[in-house]
Amino acid sequence: MKHLISPLDLSVEELDELMNVALDISKNPKKYAEVCHGKKIATLFYEPSTRTRLSFEAAMMNLGGNALGFSSASSSSAAKGESVADTIRIISCYADICAMRHPKEGAALVAAMNSSIPVINAGDGGHQHPTQTLTDLMTIRTLKGHLDHLTIGLCGDLKFGRTVHSLINALVRYSNVRFVLISPDELRVPSYIRHDVLEANGAEYQEVSQLEDALPKLDLLYMTRVQKERFFNEEEYIRMKDCYILDTKKMTLARPDMLVLHPLPRVNEISVEVDKDPRAVYFEQVQYGVYIRMALILKLLEIQV
Amino acid sequence: MLNVGALQEGFVLDHIKAGKAMSIYHDLGLDKIEDCVAIIKNARSNKMGKKDIIKIEAPIESINLDTLGFIDHNITVNIIQNGQIVGKKNLKHPKKITNIVKCKNPRCITTIEQELDQVFILTDEEHAVYRCLYCEEKYN
Numbered sequence: 001m002k003h004l005i006s007p008l009d010l011s012v013e014e015l016d017e018l019m020n021v022a023l024d025i026s027k028n029p030k031k032y033a034e035v036c037h038g039k040k041i042a043t044l045f046y047e048p049s050t051r052t053r054l055s056f057e058a059a060m061m062n063l064g065g066n067a068l069g070f071s072s073a074s075s076s077s078a079a080k081g082e083s084v085a086d087t088i089r090i091i092s093c094y095a096d097i098c099a100m101r102h103p104k105e106g107a108a109l110v111a112a113m114n115s116s117i118p119v120i121n122a123g124d125g126g127h128q129h130p131t132q133t134l135t136d137l138m139t140i141r142t143l144k145g146h147l148d149h150l151t152i153g154l155c156g157d158l159k160f161g162r163t164v165h166s167l168i169n170a171l172v173r174y175s176n177v178r179f180v181l182i183s184p185d186e187l188r189v190p191s192y193i194r195h196d197v198l199e200a201n202g203a204e205y206q207e208v209s210q211l212e213d214a215l216p217k218l219d220l221l222y223m224t225r226v227q228k229e230r231f232f233n234e235e236e237y238i239r240m241k242d243c244y245i246l247d248t249k250k251m252t253l254a255r256p257d258m259l260v261l262h263p264l265p266r267v268n269e270i271s272v273e274v275d276k277d278p279r280a281v282y283f284e285q286v287q288y289g290v291y292i293r294m295a296l297i298l299k300l301l302e303i304q305v
Numbered sequence: 306m307l308n309v310g311a312l313q314e315g316f317v318l319d320h321i322k323a324g325k326a327m328s329i330y331h332d333l334g335l336d337k338i339e340d341c342v343a344i345i346k347n348a349r350s351n352k353m354g355k356k357d358i359i360k361i362e363a364p365i366e367s368i369n370l371d372t373l374g375f376i377d378h379n380i381t382v383n384i385i386q387n388g389q390i391v392g393k394k395n396l397k398h399p400k401k402i403t404n405i406v407k408c409k410n411p412r413c414i415t416t417i418e419q420e421l422d423q424v425f426i427l428t429d430e431e432h433a434v435y436r437c438l439y440c441e442e443k444y445n
Contacts, residue, residue, distance in 0.1 A: 083418050083420065084418060085418075103412075104412060104413065104416070104440075105412045105413050105414060105439065105440035105441075105442075106414040106415070106438070106439025106440040106441075107414045107439075109414075109438070109439050110414055110439065125412045127412075127440055196429075
């Protein structure tokens with residue numbers, strides 16, 4: 001039995017296979033509509049995340065299965081002090097597969113170590129969020145046609161943004177991927193990502209502080225939110241915040257085929273006027289998220305269609 | 306120089322960094338054994354200038370060599386029988402250590418689930434980097 005705890009749990013070949021299934025699902029949804037009939041996914045969400053939870057539930061329902069679960073720790077036995085290990089042993093009797101979101105890092109691994117059903121990590125604190133990474137990879141591969149030979153700009157909070165770290169970890173495995181890391185000095189990518197991931201894999205990267213400088217050379221821009229509370233002083237935040245807002249004026253600097261991705265939710269880092277630009281694909285990205293989760297459920301349940 | 310009687314049966318931990326013997330004494334659980342233990346601090350050393358030494362009158366099996374390898378793999382372990390050194394144990398960084406140190410990441414699952422084993426995995430042998438099994442935080 002396999003679990004998905006980190007994006008690196010899947011080899012490049014397994015990822016390819018998964019994305020092929022997801023693509024087939026997107027083209028032939030009816031073929032997959034009943035393949036999980038009688039199967040149940042448990043969504044164990046110890047902290048709220050409406051979109052991720054609904055995405056998993058929608059994925060299982062699209063496959064003809066059902067979903068059950070809880071959406072906050074207060075409505076689960078965790079409020080009574082039950083351990084993750086005990087919870088998953090019990091849920092293993094109720095469901096065929098589970099997706100877990102937990103505020104503590106490593107919680108999904110603890111669940112996997114004690115589970116008799118496949119466990120999908122739906123986010124464990126600031127640590128991993130592998131299905132977001134799968135969604136990002138699926139979006140890039142589908143819309144660009146490949147995952148290699150790309151110049152990828154990552155913009156915003158690169159220090160605390162787990163989606164950024166996971167995406168870098170996944171993309172360094174493909175050849176000739178160059179990274180442009182766009183952030184204020186306070187929110188640079190952590191040194192372990194620079195040394196242990198980028199440099200250790202011989203990936204080409206540069207760090208810049210101005211989005212405008214980077215835009216013309218990018219094949220893809222991955223935007224994240226710069227949060228006020230991450231700055232040491234408000235003056236610095238006010239000085240920097242507009243630099244990382246993508247608007248139609250900045251989009252004129254970008255290539256005609258550059259894609260804009262965002263893990264969502266956005267606040268104000270992408271102006272709503274950019275939504276009309278065909279290069280803005282963050283809402284399509286959400287749809288790809290459902291397809292890749294459907295493919296993942298099939299893979300972990302070992303259902304061949 | 307201070308003389309400590311020669312050990313007849315047991316083992317000697319030599320080349321301990323000066324000042325570290327007491328913490329190693331506790332980390333190895335030597336405070337809990339009934340056998341005779343001698344701690345020598347700040348002994349003269351050609352190689353190190355000053356060093357600490359621990360002599361233990363007990364079988365080598367009474368300590369966890371993985372713990373010692375994790376603390377400092379440069380420590381020399383001499384096995385003594387009939388007052389003579391009859392063997393040396395080479396320490397190396399253990400691949401995995403369990404319940405020797407605790408994860409200091411406040412966001413780690415081990416901070417709220419106390420019954421979990423504290424497990425660290427050697428992820429970079431060259432630089433002796435250990436990471437928490439659960440949250441992957443580096444142990445410093």
